[in-house]
Amino acid sequence: MTEPQQERPQQQGQQGQLRANAAASTASATSAAPTASAGVTEERVTSMQWVFAVLTAGLLAAVVWKDLLTGGGIVGGDTYPYFFPQKVVVQDAWSHGEIPLWHDRTGLGYPLHAESQAGVFYPPNLILCRLTDVNAAYNAGILLHYILACVFTWRFARCQGLRQGSALLAAMVFVYGWFPARLSLEWSIIGGVWFPCCLWLTDRLIRQPSALRFVLLSAALGLHLLAGHFTLAFITELTCLAYAVASGLRASGGEQRDVSQHFGTLRSKIPQLLPTLLTGTALVTALLLAAVQLVPTLELRQLSQRDGAHEVFNPAYGHMPPVYLTQLIAGWWYWHSPEIVMSREMLRHPWLASSADTNQVEAHLYVGLIPLLLLTGLLSSRVRSLLKGRPWKMWMVLSALAVLYGFGWFVPITRHLPGFGFFMGPARYTIITAMGFSVVSGLVLDALQRRQ
Template sequence: MIDQPTSPGCPPTGDDKSTAVSWRSWLIVAAVATGLSILFWAPLYQGGGLIGGDIYTYFFPQKAFLADQLAAGELPLWNNRVGHGYPLVGESQTGLFYPFHLLYAVLDVNTAYNAVQLLHYILAFLFTWRYVRQLGPGDTAGVLAAIVYVYGWFPPRICLEWAILGGTWLPLALWMAEQFLTDRRRRDLAILAVTLALQLLAGHFHLAFITQLVLAAYVPGRLWLARQGLPETSVASRFRLLTATALTLVLAFGLAAVQLVPTWELKQASQRDNVSGRKYDPGYGHLPFAYWTQVVAPWKWYDAGFDHVSQIDAGPADTNQIEAHLYFGLPTIGLLLVAGLAWLRQRRIDSRLMLWCGLGALALAYTPAWHLPITRHLPGFGFFTGPGRYSIVTTLSVAVLAAAAWQWLTTRSLLIRRGGIALLVSASFFPLLTWDLWDVSRKQTYAVFMQRSLIDRVDASPVTARLRSISEQPVRLFCDYQNLPTLLGVASTPVYLGLGPAEYFDESLAMPEPLPFERTATPEQIDWLQRAGVTHILSRHPLDTAAWPVKLIERTFDPAFLQVAYHGGDVPLEFHLYELLGSRGRLAWLAPAKSTDTDRQPAVLPRTARLTSYTANRITARVESAAGGRLVLTDLVYPGWKVSIDGKPAETIRVDGMYRGVDVTAGGHDLVWTYAPSSIRIGAVISLVSLVLFVTLSLVRRGRFGLVCDQS
């Protein structure tokens, strides 16, 4: 890779000659990107896995459910394993419509999960390099920027799947925006629309929101403040270019509407509808002021296995070392200091670098929680936790500045005349930076490598075998490892959901706390479990059968799965699987109301209720009764679920504040519950219309549009 020369104190101007990239460069950088991904994530290439953080409490349970349903030939719109169910599309992080997740239909879950992560690391590297090349610096400088951005910000967050999935698209969006402002080609707008739509389809949305904010500042900043490198024709038509970019963002929302509309529906019925509730704090995951020093003093903060940031006064909200991580590498800081002093002496700095300084500084200023009294009430800002995530913009800013600094340094006349010095600098700088970031990625994380992934051990678990042998009704398990038991093919409570139905977070509906995992349950808690349809309990301690209405059905150490899941297999644990007696189960008749007259109690008439099929989007049952009554399905009431009796629509009655009830007359009846939410249909129609509009605008003759004209 050969860097293009540049003028002192700034990168090249961004003309076609300096920003053109050959296929040879693409192949070389792709090889570098792949090599670095192997260096950082070799165990994943070897078929291993990760455990820690949210990996097995959130992401693998979702992806395993998706893979199971796709293998069964069903496109799941509802997840019936977590708690009493939740809208899979609305929650968003399963990413049902994200194209990369098609891998879960053809690969095993662990291989697909690893492949998706690794592909995004490679793509993020390539996109960052290419965006920096669009600004003018050469290939080597672009590689430096990609290293700082990709391996400075993402590896500690490997336990957060959404980080790399969302962060991959930020540099691509900037590349397309920059290229459009320079060349004014409709093709670039089309790719930008697809990029932003893909980022939204990946789910979670926070990094997509940050990307949109960056574009909202970057595009007008380039057109009005940092015009260096833009042709005069672009500057003269800047209002039209800004309008075209804004309309592209609107089109991206339309393309992703099939994901966004269901999420908006869930948001209205979620714990985030009231951001002041105790179960949701938008300040969680901020970056305290004191923790900013990690950038220049990593030895003070980074210690494997110890979270230093949680030991300091973090301010008005909690945080952790992953959400608050910000590091660029000490060699990067040294490079910026050297170049910065030289630039100050020359008093000549590229306006684009000043723009990035401003963006990075604004993002950094947002990372503490001081702004919450205002921003928690603003659209978008109050929806997400993790102010520390805005540091992704700061990291990209530093990456761009580092690329410009490298370009300036390596094109000094002394280094050009003495090529050996430049080679020596490169040969020492890049390995040192890579080692520094690799070392920090191992110290500053919750994730641990496993030679054999946890999900590949599920079938070897005796608890799995026992639960799968239960055929009377679907199992709902009470367990202290949130969501993990869903990997065994059963439903599990309590739940862990970042965006979930409000019923799970309503204190009047949830199990009374503290939860009875290491204590005897109260009568109120046992009553809640029975009414909630919990059929089994998995405990790490033997239960007192005098206080618990349970029957022991399995006692095991489960060294293959549960031992590893809880403590990595280092601490021997005994697991006890109980059947909970007196539970409603998944489907039950409600007892008739008792009369106050003891001589006139209602007669107990024979009646039965059994599920005949139970899938993600459809449930069928056969019921028999002599007098009829109210039937309850202990799954969550949610818009889109409809019930019919013998093919005729029936009214859903909310039972105990959250379950699906229906009144049934005497006799035998067939009941069918189906999930066909209007939000997905509306979103799909909007996406289809947007796709037609997108294709039309892409194929129509350019001369018909005065908004954007190609430069001939």
């Protein structure tokens, strides 16, 4: 009887040692594991991958816009009648140490500082206009922002769980699918570059909140506003908030039951609310940082046709007629030929279309046939199972909502909401669709490679 009594403490000691070893192993594995946001594990991005992404983005920009490198220019649209005169005035004023408050070279003149698209206080404009002439500064700005847009999109795609090659594909699809058709509108790339950047910084803030990450997101959102195109800035802010809400819901979904059992319902909501609160606070901080541009522009708005009292301002202008969705699968069809575009024949088919006017630039949405083919992989249950834990559902929902809003159907309602009624061009919301299709096509490509 004595032997079992002597063995029992020894067995208990061995069990305690095993539990201690298991706990140590778990802690070690937890500390070594990659961080995750919204259920998505992010692989570490090496410095060599950064270098390769930057070089790839630079090579793409040099090949696509090679004429800009040799002193060429952009023909058509608002480039020369609108943007260039503003840039001449801005450069002249800053070269004399003056703030460009008034533009006297177009019509009877207008307050240039309040005209947000002049980007009077936008840092890249301030730097480039002091280094070279107007044409070279304009070309350099376009090239720089295309390179940055590719790099930011690649980095955001990586934090969505894409591998290096798939993330580069997503960056190319997004940047060179949505922006080039809007090249004559400088705001598209000057403002649009901050869309993937702010999404990436939002994801970083959600993954591991810190003062530095909060400051970086606030600064990026503030720069987006200083770039001057408030429509894209508003769309970016809405998307970042939607991403934060979705991340909070996904991150707390698996833990909410246990937390509520021990800490109560109110405290169980904290993991859900924290990403939204952090992102919302960053948005408010960005508004304060960009107040030097926002306040004069709001004052000018009260004296313009966009004050809400003039019928000439229609927020539904620049929508995407539903028939324009055919460009996703066959942009070369007869419907999209230059002759049909000039004759505006497509606008004579009012099936489910908004009554407002539009144009082919605003209505453009194209991501390429290869990404569309990859998206059809979602029809496979095997592919969907491989995408478990990836944010493909969230991006497909956001993409669909953006297209529906781009049709202009909801503008009669949303025009009465704060922010929505300030801007025209509901088809610009398709920038969300372009990002969503790019990310999901990259996720499907990764899934197909794993399947093999």
